[in-house]
Amino acid sequence: MVNLDDLTLYQRLDPEGMLEQLKGLPRQCHNAWEKALKFKLPPEYRNADKVVVLGMGGSAIGADLLRSLAHHLKRPLIFVVRDYDLPAFVDEDTLVIASSYSGNTEETLSAFSQALNTRCHKLVLTTGGRLGDMAKKAGVPVFTIEHTSPPRAALGYSLMPLIAFFQQLGFFGDVSAEVAETLATLEDLQRQWKNDALQSSNLAKQLATSLYGKIAVIYGAGILSEVARRWKTQINENSKAWAFFEALPELNHNAVVGYAMPPELLPKIFVVLLRSSHIHPRTLIRYQVTAELLQQRGIPHQTVDAPGKGELAQMMGIVYLGDWVSYYLAVLYEVDPTPVKVIDYLKKRLSEA
Amino acid sequence: MVNLDDLTLYQRLDPEGMLEQLKGLPRQCHNAWEKALKFKLPPEYRNADKVVVLGMGGSAIGADLLRSLAHHLKRPLIFVVRDYDLPAFVDEDTLVIASSYSGNTEETLSAFSQALNTRCHKLVLTTGGRLGDMAKKAGVPVFTIEHTSPPRAALGYSLMPLIAFFQQLGFFGDVSAEVAETLATLEDLQRQWKNDALQSSNLAKQLATSLYGKIAVIYGAGILSEVARRWKTQINENSKAWAFFEALPELNHNAVVGYAMPPELLPKIFVVLLRSSHIHPRTLIRYQVTAELLQQRGIPHQTVDAPGKGELAQMMGIVYLGDWVSYYLAVLYEVDPTPVKVIDYLKKRLSEA
Numbered sequence: 204m205v206n207l208d209d210l211t212l213y214q215r216l217d218p219e220g221m222l223e224q225l226k227g228l229p230r231q232c233h234n235a236w237e238k239a240l241k242f243k244l245p246p247e248y249r250n251a252d253k254v255v256v257l258g259m260g261g262s263a264i265g266a267d268l269l270r271s272l273a274h275h276l277k278r279p280l281i282f283v284v285r286d287y288d289l290p291a292f293v294d295e296d297t298l299v300i301a302s303s304y305s306g307n308t309e310e311t312l313s314a315f316s317q318a319l320n321t322r323c324h325k326l327v328l329t330t331g332g333r334l335g336d337m338a339k340k341a342g343v344p345v346f347t348i349e350h351t352s353p354p355r356a357a358l359g360y361s362l363m364p365l366i367a368f369f370q371q372l373g374f375f376g377d378v379s380a381e382v383a384e385t386l387a388t389l390e391d392l393q394r395q396w397k398n399d400a401l402q403s404s405n406l407a408k409q410l411a412t413s414l415y416g417k418i419a420v421i422y423g424a425g426i427l428s429e430v431a432r433r434w435k436t437q438i439n440e441n442s443k444a445w446a447f448f449e450a451l452p453e454l455n456h457n458a459v460v461g462y463a464m465p466p467e468l469l470p471k472i473f474v475v476l477l478r479s480s481h482i483h484p485r486t487l488i489r490y491q492v493t494a495e496l497l498q499q500r501g502i503p504h505q506t507v508d509a510p511g512k513g514e515l516a517q518m519m520g521i522v523y524l525g526d527w528v529s530y531y532l533a534v535l536y537e538v539d540p541t542p543v544k545v546i547d548y549l550k551k552r553l554s555e556a
Numbered sequence: 557m558v559n560l561d562d563l564t565l566y567q568r569l570d571p572e573g574m575l576e577q578l579k580g581l582p583r584q585c586h587n588a589w590e591k592a593l594k595f596k597l598p599p600e601y602r603n604a605d606k607v608v609v610l611g612m613g614g615s616a617i618g619a620d621l622l623r624s625l626a627h628h629l630k631r632p633l634i635f636v637v638r639d640y641d642l643p644a645f646v647d648e649d650t651l652v653i654a655s656s657y658s659g660n661t662e663e664t665l666s667a668f669s670q671a672l673n674t675r676c677h678k679l680v681l682t683t684g685g686r687l688g689d690m691a692k693k694a695g696v697p698v699f700t701i702e703h704t705s706p707p708r709a710a711l712g713y714s715l716m717p718l719i720a721f722f723q724q725l726g727f728f729g730d731v732s733a734e735v736a737e738t739l740a741t742l743e744d745l746q747r748q749w750k751n752d753a754l755q756s757s758n759l760a761k762q763l764a765t766s767l768y769g770k771i772a773v774i775y776g777a778g779i780l781s782e783v784a785r786r787w788k789t790q791i792n793e794n795s796k797a798w799a800f801f802e803a804l805p806e807l808n809h810n811a812v813v814g815y816a817m818p819p820e821l822l823p824k825i826f827v828v829l830l831r832s833s834h835i836h837p838r839t840l841i842r843y844q845v846t847a848e849l850l851q852q853r854g855i856p857h858q859t860v861d862a863p864g865k866g867e868l869a870q871m872m873g874i875v876y877l878g879d880w881v882s883y884y885l886a887v888l889y890e891v892d893p894t895p896v897k898v899i900d901y902l903k904k905r906l907s908e909a
Contacts, residue, residue: 290627292631435810438814440810442814444817445815445821447802457789460793461798465769465798468771485662486640492902492906536817548849552841553841
């Protein structure tokens with residue numbers, strides 16, 4: 204296994220600079236927030252009682268995090284749609300937000316073109332592409348993402364504008380203090396987890412080392428349920444490795460029974476339990492008992508507590524840890540974290556069909 | 557590996573009779589349907605524009621399947637809540653259905669007790685327990701499940717009443733033809749997949765044999781997304797084995813990139829792709845390309861097409877296949893499919909906390 208403290212590794216294995224993208228996340232979140240505060244939405248969007256975000260992969264996850272953050276809201280109801288079809292319930296009281304970094308995601312284009320045939324409120328988040336063109340032609344407001352990176356590294360732009368819009372529309376109260384805490388937390392964590400922070404005191408490098416050669420299984424609950432999904436997808440895309448995610452308390456009703464078979468593979472799985480102080484107290488007990496069950500079965504695992512105080516800071520802190528872990532895991536596998544050739548192949552095959 | 561055509565195995569490994577439960581699913585669905593048709597709901601429940609089903613594990617999956625089946629409805633919106641807290645949006649236009657086979661599921665009891673403090677419409681599905689008592693005391697209608705089995709084997713009672721209620725309340729049109737097709741399909745499949753049907757022509761035995769010694773990964777889309785979840789939980793609980801599920805098209809945006817690492821574990825995973833003729837045509841192309849990608853990586857996999865014509869028949873046909881596969885996989889692992897000692901341990905630890 205390569206030594207993650209050897210700084211020459213990073214130029215060799217990461218020629219496209221995912222490292223700089225990771226280091227830049229706090230700044231990106233700051234920029235996206237400031238830019239979104241200045242973006243004025245049509246005032247009638249305040250009437251929406253449902254918000255539907257259309258998106259896939261790295262563009263959808265921001266909406267998942269928004270929904271987690273909005274769990275205390277009576278209105279609007281929030282839906283994340285990862286499919287070709289617009290839900291049948293979309294009406295004039297629905298705000299449909301099409302989110303696609305490239306603007307060329309075919310599922311999002313399909314569902315958005317259906318939205319154009321309804322009287323719903325509409326908004327687009329993109330760098331451009333066909334989605335940008337469709338929106339312009341239809342007079343739909345476009346929030347332009349000004350950031351160049353793989354879509355999954357543009358998380359600041361897929362999340363912070365949604366939070367800013369929810370504040371502007373009066374769905375959230377003033378969240379500026381939460382945002383400030385989050386940005387400060389991310390800056391602090393960047394120093395702890397970046398590549399010149401030695402492994403002996405670098406949790407991200409340590410976790411990546413634990414996950415090396417294993418199938419990653421990520422558990423979350425409450426505000427960290429969708430963060431677990433983010434970890435899974437980052438390990439898939441950055442580390443090119445198998446990963447899965449599940450949510451507590453549900454997994455206590457089935458997954459835990461499956462800890463027995465196949466016996467020879469039990470040491471080949473590594474479970475990361477993502478924990479937050481905002482999780483229901485009974486569920487926190489379940490974390491403890493679940494870890495005991497894993498221990499009894501000899502299944503490697505580790506519980507990670509979210510840094511920071513507020514919900515947004517804790518969510519984003521653990522998101523950031525997953526980003527770093529998946530990055531270091533790519534380095535350990537000696538694969539370039541940036542290219543996703545398989546998705547390029549898929550798009551090519553789909554375009555021929 | 558034991559021989560699944562050896563009929564003496566089943567008495568030895570299945571002393572509590574999960575086999576009879578499986579064989580009885582068509583009849584159970586029939587009984588649950590007939591009983592639910594006779595159950596009269598308060599007419600004002602027709603006004604609900606949101607339906608929230610509170611449930612965990614085997615009691616929640618019926619609601620997942622209902623939601624898949626209702627994808628074409630404008631109203632009501634359907635939510636499945638697997639947690640301690642009632643969603644903040646619940647109001648007097650919401651029908652809250654608490655579904656717990658035992659009536660003693662602590663998450664469901666917690667959320668239902670919160671529902672009792674709201675003006676929402678309420679309904680309970682249970683065999684009794686504390687939930688039954690709470691409902692009676694509060695004057696909430698109780699649909700009593702008259703079936704004795706592990707909760708996961710009572711799927712007929714967690715799904716068919718919900719469909720019947722949706723018909724009664726006018727959310728669905730007359731679905732009796734779909735139900736009749738489904739019952740006939742299940743009867744037919746029972747003959748194909750039961751234990752005296754030889755492995756040479758028994759898809760369930762063949763798939764279980766393929767999954768033996770592997771980590772099961774189940775892919776679904778559209779009406780089969782939640783069916784994939786059912787397979788996962790049945791493999792966990794019946795076979796005591798690791799299993800995961802994912803949905804297309806989303807998995808094309810991340811999971812497929814992870815097919816590379818760790819290389820030595822790739823042959824230790826088996827992917828089942830559950831396919832239905834009701835799935836979006838572009839997603840059907842994705843099934844094909846995803847299978848190609850698995851093939852290229854040397855990852856064992858198999859695509860299974862849903863039997864039957866209608867959406868309900870296809871969903872339930874594939875659910876039934878997963879039930880049989882997980883059962884035979886338990887037999888191959890030589891574990892008793894019925895007891896879930898780990899969940900009993902968990903409940904004990906939680907009751908002490």
